[in-house]
Amino acid sequence: MSDDALVTRLRAELGKDAVLTDTDVTAAYSRDMMPLAPVGTPLAVVLPADVEQVQAVVRACAEAKVPIVPRGAGSGLSGAANAIDGCVVLVLTKLNQIVEIDAGNRLAVVQPGVVNLDFRNAVEKNGLFYPPDPSSYDWCTIGGNLSTNAGGLCCVKYGVTTDSVLGLEVVLADGSLLKTGRRTVKGVAGYDLARLFVGSEGTLGVITQATVALKPLPQAPATLVAGFTSTAAAGEAVARVVREGLVPSLMEIMDATSIKAAETYLRTDIGAGSDCQALLLCQSDSGGEVARRELAALEQICLDCGSDMTYATDDLAEGNMLLQARRVVLTALETYGVWLTDDVCVPRTRIAELIAGCQRISEEVGLRIAVVGHAGDGNMHPTIVYSPDSEDEFARAQRAFDAILEVGMSLGGTVTGEHGVGKIKREWLEREIGPVGLRVHREIKRALDPENLFNPGSMFAM
Structure with missing residues (x-):
């Protein structure tokens, strides 16, 4: 089948x-937010309206042997949704649709x-809570x-996306629809x-529906902020929190550069x-006296480890204002230039x-x-700022990006905690x-996608 026929x-x-x-239109769908990742020119961008249309696209591309790159809103930071030349961006x-809230x-x-x-917001109206909250939660899908x-x-406290997933529907490389998982609390079939x-x-299929577990809506969080004159002291405080078994609903860290920005x-x-x-920055969503005790224990650990400011x-409203300082860091750094954010996760004792x-x-x-x-799980986001008009600075930013990954691995960490490969x-x-x-990895890919149809070149080469 020719491209025109497809x-x-x-x-x-x-x-x-x-x-x-x-x-001019397809270019807007061709890449995510990662400037380092390569990007190609797609044959077409398609916007199916239902699962049957997704299946139709996959079957047509399979027959034409044209690769498919699935895409959401484009908020990714690894180039995973970037087009390759001649592909169909799905x-x-x-x-x-939110199909059901049970x-x-x-x-x-x-x-x-x-x-x-x-x-x-929708599940909150039912007194429930969906925990995963990426920084782009107001526009990511x-x-x-x-x-x-x-x-x-x-x-x-609540884990990453997979910890909330009960089941999925996925369109496979032959266009068939796989239904996997369950609606029960337990299940090992x-x-x-x-x-x-x-x-x-x-890289393995196109997810068209998910069944996810929800939590009871937590209490309004209480917030603690603690300042340290050394990163080592802040790191020790994090390690003490973990050793003593405290589980705040949020524990974030900011270095001096991000604070000033x-x-x-x-x-x-x-x-x-x-x-x-x-x-x-720590929060407890346990509510009432329990939250006050948790914050008091967290504050005491920070003071014991050398904090010279706690609040x-x-x-x-005040807690949200304090947390805003953490959420705006990437936007704030744009004052100095464009940014390139990394994503490494290290043992919490080595932050x-x-x-x-x-x-x-x-x-x-x-x-x-x-x-x-995210100090609570060791997932750090070092962000490099450079001038968009300087090829030399961009090259230095690339070197810094790789050097940070090297340091992360040398500390017993992983090269990605949540952004992906x-x-x-x-x-x-x-x-x-x-x-x-x-x-x-390659054997699993071949078993599910023998023609290397889905997102070829992402994660690893075949």
Whole structure:
């Protein structure tokens, strides 16, 4: 089947308006938010409206042997949704229905195009809570979250996306629809195929529906902020929290560079002080006296570890204002240039060493590097700032990006905690999992996608 014949068939299956070929239009769907990742020119961008149309697209592309790159809102940070030359970009944002909210069994059935925040708001009206909250939660989609196994600020207590997944519906490479998982709390019938597809970055199939577990709606959180004059002291506080068995609903860390950027952007003083080298932000959503005891215990640990500033509040608005300093860091860094954010996860006892390593790399490459992250699970996001008009600075930013991954691995960490491998960390995945691990990945890929139809070149090469 020729390219023209494929486009004609796709328009017959989906309708003319759902198949885009104008290069000025398709360019907007061709890449995510990662500037380092390669990007190609797609043959077409398609926007199916239901699962049957997704199946029709997959069958048509399989017959034409044209690769498919599934895509959500494009908020990714690994290039996993980037087009390759001649592919069909399969955009799932029209599959945007919350099919069911079952309050009695604390679960929901949702399509991939639903925006994370919209879903959270919908289940909240039923007294329920969907925990995964990536930083882009106000525009990223559930499908993208599933494909990258996204996390967020609440991971320390509630886990990442896969911890909420009960079952999936997935269109396979032959166009058939796989239904896997369950609606029950327990279930061990067969392989856990749902978890296989979560985090697979669209390389094994197209997720068209998910059944997810929900939590009871937590109490309004109480918030603690603690400033430290050394990152080592902040790192010790995190380690003490873990050792003593405390599980806050949120525990974030900011280094001095990110603190200054946030304060400048918000035009406010968050109380860190000019000598502050690290800030911990903690929350407890246990409610009432339990939350007060948790915050008191967290505050005492911070003081014991050398914090020279602590402030606790159970006022929701005040807590949200404090947390805003963490959420705006990437936007705040745009004051200095464009940013390139990394994603490494290290043992929680080694967070301070990673921050120190990033400071050293910053000095070596001569670029600003700000470090923020989820201290509760060790997932850090060092962010490199460079001038968009300087090829030299961009090259130095690339060197810094790889150097940070090297430091993370040397500390016993992983090269991605939640953003995924995509098209920028393929060689790093191979280094991390080794030749046997890579062989198993390829064998699974061949078993489910023998023609290498889905997102070829993402995660690893076949």
